[in-house]
Amino acid sequence: MKRILFVIFGGTGDLAGRKLLPALSKLQTDRENPIDLSIIAIARRDHTDASYLREMEEHAPASFDLGILEKRISYFKMDVTNPQAYGDLKKRIDDVTGRTDLCLYYLALSPELFTSAASNLAAVGLIEKGNKQNRVIFEKPFGTDLESAIRINQGLSSVLDEDQIYRIDHYLGKEMIQNLMMVRFGNRIFEDSWNNTSIRSIRIVVKEKEGILGRGSYYDRAGALKDMVQSHLLQMLSLVAMDVPLSYHSEDVKNEKSTVLDNLSFDPSACHFGQYDGYLDEKNVKENSSTETFVRLKAHVDTPRFKGVPIYLTTGKKLSVKESYIMVEFEVTSEQRKWNLPLKTNKLYIRIAPLDGVGLALNSKVIGSRDEVEEVELEYCAACKAFGNVPEAYERLLRDAMDGHKTLFARWDEIEKSWRHIEIIKTNQKKPFVYKDEEDLRKQIAKNKKEVVF
Ligand SMILES: NC(=O)c1ccc[n+]([C@@H]2O[C@H](COP(=O)([O-])OP(=O)(O)OC[C@H]3O[C@@H](n4cnc5c(N)ncnc54)[C@H](OP(=O)(O)O)[C@@H]3O)[C@@H](O)[C@H]2O)c1
Numbered sequence: 001m002k003r004i005l006f007v008i009f010g011g012t013g014d015l016a017g018r019k020l021l022p023a024l025s026k027l028q029t030d031r032e033n034p035i036d037l038s039i040i041a042i043a044r045r046d047h048t049d050a051s052y053l054r055e056m057e058e059h060a061p062a063s064f065d066l067g068i069l070e071k072r073i074s075y076f077k078m079d080v081t082n083p084q085a086y087g088d089l090k091k092r093i094d095d096v097t098g099r100t101d102l103c104l105y106y107l108a109l110s111p112e113l114f115t116s117a118a119s120n121l122a123a124v125g126l127i128e129k130g131n132k133q134n135r136v137i138f139e140k141p142f143g144t145d146l147e148s149a150i151r152i153n154q155g156l157s158s159v160l161d162e163d164q165i166y167r168i169d170h171y172l173g174k175e176m177i178q179n180l181m182m183v184r185f186g187n188r189i190f191e192d193s194w195n196n197t198s199i200r201s202i203r204i205v206v207k208e209k210e211g212i213l214g215r216g217s218y219y220d221r222a223g224a225l226k227d228m229v230q231s232h233l234l235q236m237l238s239l240v241a242m243d244v245p246l247s248y249h250s251e252d253v254k255n256e257k258s259t260v261l262d263n264l265s266f267d268p269s270a271c272h273f274g275q276y277d278g279y280l281d282e283k284n285v286k287e288n289s290s291t292e293t294f295v296r297l298k299a300h301v302d303t304p305r306f307k308g309v310p311i312y313l314t315t316g317k318k319l320s321v322k323e324s325y326i327m328v329e330f331e332v333t334s335e336q337r338k339w340n341l342p343l344k345t346n347k348l349y350i351r352i353a354p355l356d357g358v359g360l361a362l363n364s365k366v367i368g369s370r371d372e373v374e375e376v377e378l379e380y381c382a383a384c385k386a387f388g389n390v391p392e393a394y395e396r397l398l399r400d401a402m403d404g405h406k407t408l409f410a411r412w413d414e415i416e417k418s419w420r421h422i423e424i425i426k427t428n429q430k431k432p433f434v435y436k437d438e439e440d441l442r443k444q445i446a447k448n449k450k451e452v453v454f
Pocket of ligand 1: 012
């Protein structure tokens, strides 16, 4: 059985309590892939091991039992910016673990702290460049802009090789995002039609019902573009628009995703930015802040496969429902053009949240009529079928990091290219308009342009 040391920097944070520890508790109880975990949680506030676990149990969703980690978890108080503290951390690690097969360091910290934590770990020998048994996982966002991302990456590359670096984008761990490649490449009907002769448009949508939930000090500096588009939406776009990879190994898939980012452009006249009514009253938001809480972008991927197909990216807060999906709209058939019937275009839905699944909208004759037509939807709810068994994204990603599988983690060139796109969009960014709700938002976008809203 593999003995694994898992060190969480930012151990008292929201992410550790709601996602990381629950995922680790599930992995520890997975009988099919048994592991022997030791966990050290690090932060600055005071805690005993027991008080720490109690606090985290309050944050964790009720369906997870963190109690099973009780004998495996310990708390270590330190400031990650203090180099002197790392000698003591090393002693604690030696006391706790003795011999381990693998050490994973998870940096659930803001990105400004990444480089100092990694170089301090290296200085005391807790990580060693080239030693694949030491891996470091970096939570998104990787940087706050292009310049900071480059600086962080340069700092890391002096102490770690690329194959020791795991950059998390938890969207890639979601079941339907992984299924996207299976739907595309495992079905003949889509293999032949995944191109600009058959596809009319693509929409990638991530809607949230909530506002910023008290995260004003972070969100007001980021906004929807940096918080969502730079990572989740561009990763989804790359997977949808990439060409057939040479193989399904991590590097070949990433090469194709990276080529999409090389050929990507945005139409500045069709980019819309909104801010929900009441955002300026949120805690820790600057007076007169022009941070966008909604963005709708029109993109093109100038490859032989996708040239000319508009790809709409939409994400925002305080919308009507919480849902994420990718919709691929197909062209009308040659026969459809001749018929004088109200036929719709076929649509493939990859549903990511709240319930994962696949949907297909087709034209069908209304039963009993001569030639009346209706749009019918074939729906498959993957989450309903596997109720209770769908692994959480973090569970899948932590397992992959333990196994050294990197397909679902972002490579440096993908991150760098994504930030370059964000910088370009930001240079053309207009002041956001204020929206009351989703209906109001749609009206304001449609007012100026007769085009797809979202
Ligand atoms: N929460 C999410 O769902 C989520 C999702 C995706 C990405 N992220 C990103 O992940 C990172 C962490 O998120 P979070 O929500 O967990 O943040 P958080 O709730 O603000 O927690 C931050 C953690 O970092 C610790 N910390 C801060 N400065 C430190 C220092 N100098 N030395 C030691 N510990 C320090 C804090 O502990 P003390 O105050 O006790 O020191 C706390 O444990 C952020 O960059 C966030 O944007 C979060």
